[in-house]
Amino acid sequence: MRLFRRTKLYLDGTTLGPSAPSDRQGYRHFDFQLFQTTTTTLLVCTSIMADTDTPKTNNTRSEPAAYKTTLQEHVGWFDFDNDGIIYPMDSYHGLRLIGFNVVVSFLSAWIIHLGLSMQTSGKFDTRFRIPVSGIERALRHTQNAEGAFTEEGQFSEERFEKVWKDITAPPHETLTWPDITALSRRNFRKTTFKDWFASTQGWVSLYYIISPSDGKISKADVRTMYDGTLFETIATKRKAKKEQKAKKD
Numbered sequence: 464m465r466l467f468r469r470t471k472l473y474l475d476g477t478t479l480g481p482s483a484p485s486d487r488q489g490y491r492h493f494d495f496q497l498f499q500t501t502t503t504t505l506l507v508c509t510s511i512m513a514d515t516d517t518p519k520t521n522n523t524r525s526e527p528a529a530y531k532t533t534l535q536e537h538v539g540w541f542d543f544d545n546d547g548i549i550y551p552m553d554s555y556h557g558l559r560l561i562g563f564n565v566v567v568s569f570l571s572a573w574i575i576h577l578g579l580s581m582q583t584s585g586k587f588d589t590r591f592r593i594p595v596s597g598i599e600r601a602l603r604h605t606q607n608a609e610g611a612f613t614e615e616g617q618f619s620e621e622r623f624e625k626v627w628k629d630i631t632a633p634p635h636e637t638l639t640w641p642d643i644t645a646l647s648r649r650n651f652r653k654t655t656f657k658d659w660f661a662s663t664q665g666w667v668s669l670y671y672i673i674s675p676s677d678g679k680i681s682k683a684d685v686r687t688m689y690d691g692t693l694f695e696t697i698a699t700k701r702k703a704k705k706e707q708k709a710k711k712d
Contacts, residue, residue: 530595531596531616532598532599532615532616532617533612533616533617533618533689533690534598534599534602534612534616534617534618534689535595535596535598535599535616536690536691537688537689537690537691538593538595538598538691539595539691540557540691540694540695541553541554541556541557541694542595543556543557547594547595547596548592548593548594548595549576549592549593549594549595550590550591550592551572551573551576551590551591552572554571554572554575554576555568555569555572557694558571558572560694560697560698560701561672561694561697561698561701562671562672562697562701563668563672573591575593576591576592576593577591579593579598579601580592580593582600582601583597583598583600583601584597585597585600598616599614599615599616602614602616610622610626611623611626611689612689618689618690623686623689627682627685629646630642630643630646630666632645636682637679637680637681637682638670638679638680638681638682638685639678639679639680640670640678643663643666643667643670646662646663646666647659647662647663647666650662650663669685669688672697673693673697
């Protein structure tokens with residue numbers, strides 16, 4: 464009895480196409496009861512991800528570096544001293560600044576660096592650093608043919624439109640929580656558990672750090688996620704909110 468089925472999972476967390484190609488075999492096809500149980504656990508965990516307190520660290524950023532690709536701009540936001548190298552602690556501070564709590568930021572930073580350090584540097588690094596200039600190498604380890612990034616790491620408007628139509632419901636104007644859960648349900652039966660979890664966690668995290676008051680995320684906000692400007696916007700808003708709260712106190 465075959466228990467597995469494979470499909471493409473793209474760098475930006477989407478799986479396009481109604482079904483996996485029939486000639487691809489290999490990954491687990493879970494039953495729906497397990498899907499419901501796992502999804503519930505995931506959503507409960509991520510519901511406490513957003514941290515209401517700004518971290519007690521003052522990360523100063525030097526002049527912005529001249530990045531060559533959109534993908535480098537995306538990850539470059541976490542390079543606070545612009546030396547071209549992202550350390551696990553850089554990722555930790557960046558995640559704290561955009562609203563994740565201590566535990567989630569710590570675990571996520573190490574998961575990211577354990578997964579990308581060797582891919583991006585081409586060798587084992589005992590400090591698990593990620594070179595910004597080598598981030599495009601991570602694309603070679605994913606099925607990115609229909610993702611929003613090109614193989615060179617540049618943002619493609621045409622590809623983004625395809626991604627947007629896949630993750631949103633007609634008339635494809637905004638991204639909502641039901642869209643994310645529907646995407647998760649579709650991907651669950653098409654990918655490995657690990658890839659499904661990473662994809663769903665990514666979109667759930669995006670929803671919680673933006674926390675739209677009307678429950679709708681605009682296409683413009685999702686687009687800014689790709690070049691990293693969304694991170695700066697959220698961090699700035701959180702800093703301003705903290706300063707206003709301090710003045711009131």
